[in-house]
Amino acid sequence: MKQLWIPVLILLVIATAVGWWNRGCTRNQSSRSTSDFSGLDETIQKEIWDAEHATFEIETHVGRKLISALQNRSADRLSEFFWRGFEGDVLGRFHPATVDKSSIDETVYSANSDDLENVDADAFIQFLIEGIGDIRETHQGRFRVLKIARSEDEQNADQWQLSVLLTIGGITSQGSRITYDLLGRMSCRFSDDDDIVAGKIIESWRVDSETTRRSQKPLMEEATARFGLDRLPIDDNWTCGQDRVRQYRFQTAVEDFNGDGFLDIAVATADGKEFLLQWNSVSKMYDDITVSAGLPPHVITNNRAYLACWFDFDNDGDADLLLGETLYENVKGQKLQVVANNGGLELEFNPMGCVVADYDADGLLDVYVLYQRPRIESHHTTPGWVSDDTTGSVNQLWRNRGDGTFIEMSRGAKATGGNRHSFAAAWLHANDDHYPDLYIANDFSRNSLLINQGDGTFHDSTAETGVGDFATSMGVATGDIDGDGKPEIYVANMYSKMGRRIMAHVSPDDYSEGVHRKILGSCAGNRLYSNADEHGSYHELSEQLGVNAVGWAYAPAFIDFDGDGLLDLYATTGFLSFDRRKPDG
Amino acid sequence: MSQPLDRTCKIEPLGKIDSAAGEFWTHTFEMPKQGDNLSAFEPNKLFLNVDGKRFLDASFASQADIDSDSRSVMVGDFDGDRAPDVLIGSVGGGPLRLFLNRFPREHHRINITLKGVESNRSAIGARAIIEAGGRTIVRDLFAANGFMGQSPARLDVGVGSARTIEKLTIRWPTGRLQVFHDLPVDCDVVIVEGKEKFELARQDAAD
Numbered sequence: 001m002k003q004l005w006i007p008v009l010i011l012l013v014i015a016t017a018v019g020w021w022n023r024g025c026t027r028n029q030s031s032r033s034t035s036d037f038s039g040l041d042e043t044i045q046k047e048i049w050d051a052e053h054a055t056f057e058i059e060t061h062v063g064r065k066l067i068s069a070l071q072n073r074s075a076d077r078l079s080e081f082f083w084r085g086f087e088g089d090v091l092g093r094f095h096p097a098t099v100d101k102s103s104i105d106e107t108v109y110s111a112n113s114d115d116l117e118n119v120d121a122d123a124f125i126q127f128l129i130e131g132i133g134d135i136r137e138t139h140q141g142r143f144r145v146l147k148i149a150r151s152e153d154e155q156n157a158d159q160w161q162l163s164v165l166l167t168i169g170g171i172t173s174q175g176s177r178i179t180y181d182l183l184g185r186m187s188c189r190f191s192d193d194d195d196i197v198a199g200k201i202i203e204s205w206r207v208d209s210e211t212t213r214r215s216q217k218p219l220m221e222e223a224t225a226r227f228g229l230d231r232l233p234i235d236d237n238w239t240c241g242q243d244r245v246r247q248y249r250f251q252t253a254v255e256d257f258n259g260d261g262f263l264d265i266a267v268a269t270a271d272g273k274e275f276l277l278q279w280n281s282v283s284k285m286y287d288d289i290t291v292s293a294g295l296p297p298h299v300i301t302n303n304r305a306y307l308a309c310w311f312d313f314d315n316d317g318d319a320d321l322l323l324g325e326t327l328y329e330n331v332k333g334q335k336l337q338v339v340a341n342n343g344g345l346e347l348e349f350n351p352m353g354c355v356v357a358d359y360d361a362d363g364l365l366d367v368y369v370l371y372q373r374p375r376i377e378s379h380h381t382t383p384g385w386v387s388d389d390t391t392g393s394v395n396q397l398w399r400n401r402g403d404g405t406f407i408e409m410s411r412g413a414k415a416t417g418g419n420r421h422s423f424a425a426a427w428l429h430a431n432d433d434h435y436p437d438l439y440i441a442n443d444f445s446r447n448s449l450l451i452n453q454g455d456g457t458f459h460d461s462t463a464e465t466g467v468g469d470f471a472t473s474m475g476v477a478t479g480d481i482d483g484d485g486k487p488e489i490y491v492a493n494m495y496s497k498m499g500r501r502i503m504a505h506v507s508p509d510d511y512s513e514g515v516h517r518k519i520l521g522s523c524a525g526n527r528l529y530s531n532a533d534e535h536g537s538y539h540e541l542s543e544q545l546g547v548n549a550v551g552w553a554y555a556p557a558f559i560d561f562d563g564d565g566l567l568d569l570y571a572t573t574g575f576l577s578f579d580r581r582k583p584d585g
Numbered sequence: 586m587s588q589p590l591d592r593t594c595k596i597e598p599l600g601k602i603d604s605a606a607g608e609f610w611t612h613t614f615e616m617p618k619q620g621d622n623l624s625a626f627e628p629n630k631l632f633l634n635v636d637g638k639r640f641l642d643a644s645f646a647s648q649a650d651i652d653s654d655s656r657s658v659m660v661g662d663f664d665g666d667r668a669p670d671v672l673i674g675s676v677g678g679g680p681l682r683l684f685l686n687r688f689p690r691e692h693h694r695i696n697i698t699l700k701g702v703e704s705n706r707s708a709i710g711a712r713a714i715i716e717a718g719g720r721t722i723v724r725d726l727f728a729a730n731g732f733m734g735q736s737p738a739r740l741d742v743g744v745g746s747a748r749t750i751e752k753l754t755i756r757w758p759t760g761r762l763q764v765f766h767d768l769p770v771d772c773d774v775v776i777v778e779g780k781e782k783f784e785l786a787r788q789d790a791a792d
Contacts, residue, residue: 045599046599046600049598049599049600050600053600053601053602053603053608056603056606056608057603057606060603060606060607060608061606099635099641101633101635101641101643102633102643102688102689103646103688103689104633104641104643104646106641169645177645177646179645193601193603213641213642213643213645213646215643215645215646217687217689218646218647218648218687219631219643219646219647219648219649219686219687219688220631220647220648220649220670220671220684220685220686220687221648221684221685221687222648222649222682222683222684222685223663223664223683223684223685224679224681224682224683227663227683229672229681229682229683230679232680232681234680234681236676236677236678236679236680237654237676237677238653238677238678242618242620243618245617245618246676247676248656248676248733249656249676249680250674250680250733251657251674251733251734251735252657252659252672252674252681252733252734252735253659253734253735254659254661254672254734254735254736254737255728255735255737256737261665262663262665263661263662263663263737265659265672265681267681279663308734308735309728309730309735310728310735310737311707311709311728312705312706312707315705315706316706317700317706352733353730353732353733353735354730355727355728355730355735356709356728357709357710357727358704358705358709358710358758361704361710361758361759361760363701363703363704363705363758363759364705365705365707365709423732424730424731424732424733425730426727426729426730426731427710427727428725428727429710429712429725433760434710434712434756434757434758434759434760436710436727436758474732475731475732476731476732477729477731478725478729479724479725480722480723480724481634481637482637482638483637483720483721483722483723485714485721485723486723487723487725492731492732494624496624544639545638545639545640546632546639546640546641546642547630547632547640550627550630551624551627551630552623552624552627554655554656554657554731554732554733555655555656555657555658555731555732555733555734556658556731557658557659557660557671557729557731557736558729559660559669559671560669560741560742560743561631561633561668561669561686561688562633562688562689562691562692562743563668563688563690563691563692563693563694563743563744563745564634564692564743564745565692565717565718565720565722565742565743565744565745565747566634566635566636566637566743567634568631568632568633568634568640569630569631569632569634569640570629570630570631570632570649570658570660570671571629571630571631571632571658572629572655572656572657572658572673572674572675572731572732573624573627573628573629573630573655574624574625574626574627574628574629574652574653574654574655574677575623575624575625575627575654576616576617576622576623576624576625576654576676576677577622577625577626577652577653577654577677578617578620578621578622578625579620579622580626581607582607582609582620582621582622583607583608583609583622584622584623584624584625584626
């Protein structure tokens with residue numbers, strides 16, 4: 001039988017590629033049938049294909065030109081996209097909802113609270129132009145199709161219903177940064193690609209909301225070059241050449257190495273380079289003190305270990321360093337000295353990171369090391385793309401014995417996290433005792449919340465707390481965002497506009513039991529779990545709080561940027577970018 | 586038909602491809618090798634917590650919304666002004682980029698350094714319960730590592746408009762509780778486990 005892929009599978013295979021791609025794209029990969037995935041009906045496959053292709057055509061041939069015409073305030077050019085007899089519904093702009101926060105003011109008009117007025121094409125175009133009236137100089141603009149479906153009426157097979165998001169950003173006449181978002185629903189009519197390229201396809205457009213945000217001043221200032229951080233000889237995907245592109249390149253850890261009150265930076269790279277950057281209070285820049293501190297500038301490892309983690313393992317008041325796979329003792333803030341026998345730490349292949357805490361409250365810091373998968377052997381099976389609980393590596397819990405050595409306790413402590421592909425973890429106080437609990441973010445499989453029992457063991461409470469999440473987690477952060485004294489858990493997952501569009505075409509009935517939910521989860525975006533009741537169960541609030549759509553997300557961090565006592569969020573994202581002229585896959 | 590779900594399948598389009606406009610259709614694992622974008626040029630996000638019930642997307646205003654395939658973010662006060670900055674690790678567009686906090690200085694902060702005695706010396710795992718300005722703020726001391734980047738373990742706490750911290754409760758990693766009253770803001774304080782008094786290490790000049 002001819003094997004046909006559909007975009008949803010592309011999306012999901014992309015998800016699995018997160019961890020898989022590292023092992024090399026050209027390897028002949030063994031396959032493993034996954035019996036619980038039954039095929040999609042071919043009609044649905046074609047429907048999805050047609051919808052995704054139409055989306056590309058509309059965004060490319062209509063969206064870009066429409067944005068350009070709007071940026072130029074050209075009513076004539078805008079009118080080229082509207083059918084004769086076009087019907088528009090615009091907001092009255094009478095009842096704004098406003099937010100004023102840290103020099104940003106946001107104004108939202110919504111169909112929920114505003115009257116809609118039915119208008120013709122000319123009036124609709126004026127509405128669009130008025131919407132960006134405060135933008136003096138436009139810097140960016142995008143027209144995105146969020147949902148798309150062909151009319152179910154066979155007599156109107158050339159009619160399509162779309163949800164669209166129009167975004168324009170720029171600078172006001174006062175020099176403030178400003179963005180404008182218009183969310184709406186439109187009906188388009190076209191028979192083929194040529195109709196779309198010609199452009200006159202919009203039959204109706206209903207505006208659901210308008211959001212304008214202005215900022216009086218930039219809230220952050222880049223100081224990379226000023227601090228001497230722009231000269232690091234670390235390979236960069238954008239300059240290193242296509243054959244040397246990597247998904248991950250290095251791990252970094254920040255602490256005050258020499259006790260001068262300023263932060264220093266340790267870096268270990270996947271190709272064996274190591275750096276120790278120390279703040280120089282005279283030059284006000286970072287100095288590379290790798291060699292003078294006693295670190296080898298380059299290490300050869302067959303273990304693909306490039307950990308970076310500061311922790312005072314010997315309790316002498318200064319920060320020691322686990323770098324690469326070697327444990328170093330901090331000697332008076334001047335040297336890093338290799339610890340004999342590596343303190344007993346025996347790391348497995350390719351640790352993804354580590355997090356420290358005193359899990360047994362004995363006054364000594366312990367280390368939890370995360371692993372993605374075992375070293376590839378010829379018989380190794382490909383990870384499943386969701387619910388893979390078998391092909392990953394178990395994690396390690398190294399208990400500090402206080403004599404300069406560690407002992408691995410994960411199995412006895414029931415803290416291995418299972419044979420899952422672990423990417424990140426966070427210690428947190430999920431309950432009211434003083435023993436730190438552990439949340440583990442896994443790719444391919446559900447995440448885990450391990451509750452510290454206080455007796456040296458952990459209980460996997462994922463099921464009863466409901467924080468298992470889905471199949472594509474990359475990172476995690478915790479912190480109390482709502483002031484109830486209980487930390488929330490924020491998980492970095494994949495968000496995909498394409499995935500969301502596609503999922504609108506399928507239903508649970510199209511798949512075997514439970515599969516649809518998993519697929520839905522794999523493009524669902526970041527998750528925010530709020531600890532909401534005395535029984536320890538969590539509610540998922542990411543969309544409600546507005547922190548869901550980040551992208552192909554990696555590391556989140558809670559930070560109180562403005563000092564108001566409320567934790568804000570910074571979240572990194574983006575898989576692999578090569579050419580701004582090319583479309584995004 | 587059975588739906589192919591392993592990675593050996595051939596990917597074949599089900600319709601016309603507008604290659605002239607840049608539409609492409611390749612095996613997922615071939616895309617990076619061929620220089621095709623995949624979730625590309627996505628700007629990092631900065632969300633401001635409005636009231637604990639919603640966040641405001643302030644990415645555009647931050648100037649820290651770089652689209653460089655960022656992986657890690659390390660949080661700390663890199664320039665010594667008490668406000669948290671971010672060091673961002675990326676695989677494109679510069680490996681480490683530092684963004685300093687330039688938010689309006691309209692709120693107060695306190696930096697609390699804990700020194701464990703029975704607890705681990707770094708006091709990692711401690712909880713600070715800060716009562717100031719009519720509300721309670723809870724912060725736990727860990728060296729966060731969201732993904733491939735470890736931040737320093739610090740208790741740098743914003744307290745909004747409060748000019749005094751009426752009560753500070755420290756729950757040490759051993760479980761021991763200590764309570765302090767009437768701490769100033771815009772300062773660094775050092776607290777040693779078991780000692781009754783905190784040490785004022787640094788205080789900013791009054792407004």
